[in-house]
Amino acid sequence: MSAPNKYPTESLKLWGKAKQLREQYYQNYATAKEKGGLRWSGSAWALDAVPAGLGDDVYSLTGEPYAAAVAHDRKFAKECMDAAESVGFARDLCSYMRIYWGGMHLDKYLYGGKFPKPDFIFQTQICCSHSKWYQHVAKVEQVPQFYVDVGVGPYKDMNKDRLDYVTNQLLDGIEFLEKSTGRKFDDEKFLKAVKNEMRSTSRWADICALNKAKPAPLDEKTMYSLYVLATLSKSSQWCADFYDELYDEVKDRVARGIAAVPNEKARMMSDTQPPWSFLKIFRYLETYGAVSIGSLYTFALEGIWEDKPDGSWGGRTLPWEKGIEMNTREQIARLYADWNLSKPQWQHFFDPRLKTEMMLRIVREWQVDGVMLHLNRGCEGLSMGIMENRGGIAKAGVPIMTFEGNMGDEREFDEVRTQARVDAFMEQLGLRRQAA
C-alpha cells in the first residue's frame, strides 16, 4: 500500500548552524585555558547567567547534554558506564551522571583529548542526583562547589519567602564565585546574561508553540537538536540570537505549509528524554504517518511559558516588555530566580498532577492523537510520577502507551519489543504502515 505525500517538506536552513554552535561550545570548553579563560561545570538547569558575571571568557560544560552526546556513541558510552561501575557506582543511578563520571575517571573527552577539568562547580538542586553528581566531581577534581536549592514548591504557590530563599542563595553564589576565582563580579554582564536567558527560553517556547500548526513544521527528533542549545548555554548571546533566527524560519514554514513529516496523519506526544541511541524509533513512527510534535520535556525543559490572554500557552513575556526594571543586583537575581522557578519541567517534582495538567494542555492545543511515555530508567527525576501521568491522561480518554528504556544506557532498551509496542499502538489508532 502506498500513500501519496500530502504536504511539501524541506530541510531546515538553520540545521547546519545549530550543529556548528554546538560543536563550538564543546571546543570552547576544551580550549578555555589556552586563552586564560575559566571553566565550570553544572547541569543544564544550572542558573548559568550567574557565572557569566565573571567575564566573557567563562565557559561551561553542562553534564546532561554532554552525556546525551556520549550516548550516541554506544561504544564510548558503555566504556564510561563501565568505568563508573568499576569505581563502585550502582547501575541504576542516573545514566547521564554515570556517563559523565566515567569519562572523568577515564580522563577521556568525547571531542578528543583528556577530560577537561572545571575550575569550579555551580549547580542547582531539584533532582536527588544533582548535588551528588557534582559533589563527586568536586571531590575527584578537587575544585570548589556551590549549590542552589530550588526545591521551594510549585510556582503556583510562590510567595515572598520562597523567592527570597532562592534569591539569597544566588547572591551568596556571587560571593562564592568572587572568592573562588579571585575575579570581580560584573553586574552589567550578569544583567546581560539574564536578559539573554529570558530571551532564549521564552523564544524557544514561542518556537514550540508554532508546532501547533497542522502540518507540524518541526518533528521532535529535529527539535532535540535545536532545544539542546538552551541546555548548553541559555544565557549566551549566541543562543538567544539563534532562537530569534529559528523563530523566523519556523514561522515562515508554517506560513508556507511546510511539513516536517510530509505524510502527517496523526500527531504524537512523547515524554522524558528518549533513548538517545535509538532515535530511529521516531523515523519508524513516520512510516505510519505519525509525527511526534514534541513533549513537555522538549518544550519546557528549558522553555519558559505563560498563559496568554486568549487562554493558549506561549512564551513568557519578557519583564522589560512589561516595564519591569532590573537595576540592582538584588532585583536582577530576584527576577532571574522567579523566571526559572516558573519552569514547567520543575513542577512535577512537587506534584505529578501539575504535569498531567500541562500534558493534557499540550494534547488539546497541539491536537495530539496519542501519547507515548518513555518509562526512562535512566532518569528518576523526570520519570518521577510518570505512572500517575499515565493514569491521568488515560482517564481523560487520550490513547496512551508506555515503553521502557533508558536515555543513556542502551542495555535497558529493547528495540524489538518497543517496535512491537509501537505497532500495537498504531493499530489502536487505526494507522497502517505505508510503503516507502
Place this chain on the structure above:
Amino acid sequence: MFATGAGRKQVAFATEGVTEMTAGAKGANYMFPMCRTVVDVGAEEGRGMKTDAEGKAVDFAGNEKCAAGAGSFAEAMSRALQMTLKEFGEASLKSDKSIPMNAQCTVFAESEVVSLIHSSTPKNDIAKAVLDAVASRVCAMVRRVGIEGEVVLIGGMVHNAGFVQSLKTAMGVDAVSLPDMPEYISALGCALIAAERQH
C-alpha cells in the same frame, strides 16, 4: 495472508501483520462478546488489553524485559520444585497459605524458592506463593488499563488452574472466562481481522 505474534515479521509469505495485542483482543471478544478486559499470559510475556464492543483494543499494557509476570517464570519455578507445570498448578490449589514473594526478578525469586525449600515449606504452599506472585504482577499491569466488563484470560497459562485461581483473587473478580484452545485465540483474532479487511 495475515500473520500475528512476536515472530510475525519473519513470516515471509504473509502480506500483512497484526500485533498480538490487537489480535488477542479481537479473538477474545469474538469468543466472549461481553468481554472488555483481556489478560494474555503466555510463556514470554504477560499483558492486559481493554477492548470495546467490537473487539478493538483501546488500551494495553505489558511487562517489559522482566519475565516475572509471564509463564516462563512459573515454568522456571516449577523446575526448581522438580514438578511438571500441570502438577505445579494443581499443587497450588491444595494450599490456603499466602506467602509473599518479595523479589521482583526471576533470578532472585528462584533463590527465595530455594530458601523456602530449605525451611521445609510444603511444595503446595511454595507453588501457590509463586503463582500468586505472577498473578499479582499481571494484575498490576491489567489495572493500568482498568478492569471492566467480563474478564477473559488467553494464552498458555489458562491451562494452569492454580494460576487462574490466583489471578481471580488478585483481580478481585468472581469469574475469569477461559476459552478452549487459549493458545490460538490471537490467531483467531488475526483471521477475523484479515476477513474484515477483505470486505
